[in-house]
Amino acid sequence: MLGNLKICLTLGLGLIQTAKAMPAFAPPPSVSGWVRNGEALYFQTNDKDNAVVSVKIMENGTLGQAHSFYTNGTGASMISAATNMTTSPDGLSSQGAIAVVGHNIFVVNAGDNTVSMFSIDEEDPANITLLGAPAAVPGDFPVTVAASALNNLVCVGTSGTRSGVACAPYSPFVGIGKMDFLRPFDLDQSETPVGPLDTVSQVLFSDDETKLLVTVKGAPAMGKTGFLAVFPVTGQCLTGEAKVAASRIESTLNGTVALFGFEQIANSNRYFVADAGYGAAIISVDENTDSSQLLHKQVISDQKATCWAAISPATNSVFVTDPLVNHIVEMSLIDASITSVINTTTTNDATGYIDLTAAGNFVYFLSPGTTQGSGAEIAVLSVGEGQSKKIIQSFNLGSLAGSSAQGLAVYP
Template structure:
């Protein structure tokens, strides 16, 4: 087991529950058994849907909505204000929020972080139309990632000490869960530096743990979820590779982690106590700045911002992680976050200011089928970040 014992002891000494600060909710405010995370689908079904893109504009965050036809092509359908402000991390090279999962679709709802105003917006999704239901305090500073499963929602706040805040979801509205706010003890400023900001929060498929990836610490935090959504006082802290960034589950108890420091992907088993055990060696892809990971069927795609490419991986029938293609697609525009729907992979390109859509072949190959332009290009530490699909 790879465990960061000394670092864990130091962190645990400073980990405390953050007291509840009143916030105002505004009225408008590879093989059998694999878990298909974020429901990417493994082939094209011919259904229609929608793709949502978060602009993260500092003067007012918005969500752009695109209609997706049965061939994966996108057409602009509207733009909606979140009621909050976009934000940034200091020294961000391409991705302002330095995170994965800042825009999350779940059970007909869309959750958007407003990093610049420390809030989360909840929309009801009606086809390609959004209806704002709530804007609520995130429980900390600079929210950057949202995880949702069942009636539980957890928000990762990157600013200051960093924190996780849990919410109960009921009839499209969030209410804070008592004893579900935990400090990460990261000692960052606000906004934090890109390299020291936590990257992602996620709930495991069995809803037993909330996991958080860090970067500079090279570890992952696992908080046990209580009966009513409360979080364990202290997390289990495990080594998670070289600068762990985005991660996704491939089975109920195994997950793949994108290591941005080594430009590779590693696979871990989630133990009963929340600890992570690495399964085999990390698998490099020969690209640069491997940060985001998205599953589509039996394949896993990582976005390499430094080389503007997408690499593909799979877990073979023997449970071994292997690289399929180092360059499955050359996006040419600073690839960051991704989403998937109905056998299509959609990629945000920060420097190009566009989103590209790819059809995923049965062999994992990617075929470009659509490009939408006119999105905010990354400049002066800020730009679009966050993408989701219905």
């Protein structure tokens, strides 16, 4: 107990000093010098027999050998409201279908309402090991997962009839414990949701791991505006047993349509969030009240569904993708303005990209493959200092994954 208290006080003093040193709305710090490249990428196939595909990242940022590891869970895709058929690609309509925290990987299994956990081999990060059995989630159709290493907590968002968020403790060496309870959202959904609107987009722990944030898409035709929900994380220090609160602060952000993938902007209380309705935005979350407000909104004129966002430490900017427009858009972390657009028609056989992640001098983009049944691909975008931004590799996964592929995460 005393050990936990000392850790708590040390962390608390550090956070207070950081908060005093950095104003809430200060521009993100500039990036200079060396940035660490990733060692492995991971995504899920979202097939009936769901699997995690790991891909080795070479020293020059390009991709090498790929491997597949079953989750012992079942993948599934939601129903498209436009066609009343199974959605493909982007069957989960989420960011964070797979997450890397520390030396562990977490992945949702939408078809059987479970979440799986793997350990990562530090000597060979492309080699991963399933830990225990998949944990049952008390909700329908899990689509997104986040974990907190500080609190040893994993939380899952679900989009079906029983929609909401549930959490469980985990051990980095054993696996996931029992999920607690569903913190419900008022979504008018079936067991297999009809989307993409009116569904959960992403769960994410704040950088200091004291809050769990959730983006939920609106449904304009039903008179619903999307919202950001913030759940406090309590009990980390005094009890040694962290818990995500049952209640939340829910902020409806007028001017948004379908809040989707998001990331926290370093050393601030601001978040960059993609919005499939128009482009992207920057929002703030009050540290004391947990309420949110819209700070900047940017329309991407030729977009159809801007859904995923990843901040690059090398460029100090954010990249967003669209599954229906074959381009990559770079945006400012200051005001969400567009700084560059990269046309990818010649390097991507599909219509766009369905997730992305950044590491070191590179950004990686997952393409679901074409409707003709070709394998999924991962594009490697070089963004190093003094270099022109260009795709240097399009890595085909062949038979390992196809149009159901979802999520993209990097180690470390």
